[in-house]
Amino acid sequence: MKKNIILSLSAIIVFTLLAISCKKDDEAAKPEITLTEVGHENSKTAMRGDDMHLEADIVAEGLVKRIDVEFHKEDGSYEIEKAYTEGKYIGVKNTEFHEHIDIPEEAPLGEYHLHFSVTDQEGQTTTVEAHVQVVEYDEHEHHDE
Numbered sequence: 455m456k457k458n459i460i461l462s463l464s465a466i467i468v469f470t471l472l473a474i475s476c477k478k479d480d481e482a483a484k485p486e487i488t489l490t491e492v493g494h495e496n497s498k499t500a501m502r503g504d505d506m507h508l509e510a511d512i513v514a515e516g517l518v519k520r521i522d523v524e525f526h527k528e529d530g531s532y533e534i535e536k537a538y539t540e541g542k543y544i545g546v547k548n549t550e551f552h553e554h555i556d557i558p559e560e561a562p563l564g565e566y567h568l569h570f571s572v573t574d575q576e577g578q579t580t581t582v583e584a585h586v587q588v589v590e591y592d593e594h595e596h597h598d599e
């Protein structure tokens with residue numbers, strides 16, 4: 455019985471080593487990002503003085519190293535940046551990103567670009583973009599989820 459366990463354990467180790475050595479030759483696929491919700495219920499709007507709900511599905515064969523979220527005004531006059539370099543998203547292959555990004559009260563109203571980037575541990579980066587409208591704060595429109 456004990457011998458069988460040792461045998462199957464060594465088989466697993468051999469297979470794992472084989473899998474690792476085969477993988478070394480070809481690079482991991484670039485990270486894939488699907489922005490599932492930008493703003494509450496994917497409204498693509500955010501209120502200044504509130505936070506914006508953001509959800510994305512991430513698949514990174516090369517394991518996530520960092521996630522960068524950047525909002526900037528179309529004319530580049532204002533920018534909000536947030537980086538995730540540690541925590542539950544880092545070092546994994548497949549994750550669901552869900553965060554709330556603070557939009558400062560003084561943020562100018564209007565149209566923004568959202569750039570959402572994932573960099574894997576092999577240094578490959580994928581960026582997806584969305585347009586977001588920053589509007590005036592309205593307490594009736596505030597959502598916590």
Ligand SMILES: [Zn+2]
Pocket residue numbers: 507508552553554598599
């Ligand atoms: Zn949320």
Ligand SMILES: [Zn+2]
Pocket residue numbers: 526567568569
């Ligand atoms: Zn842009």
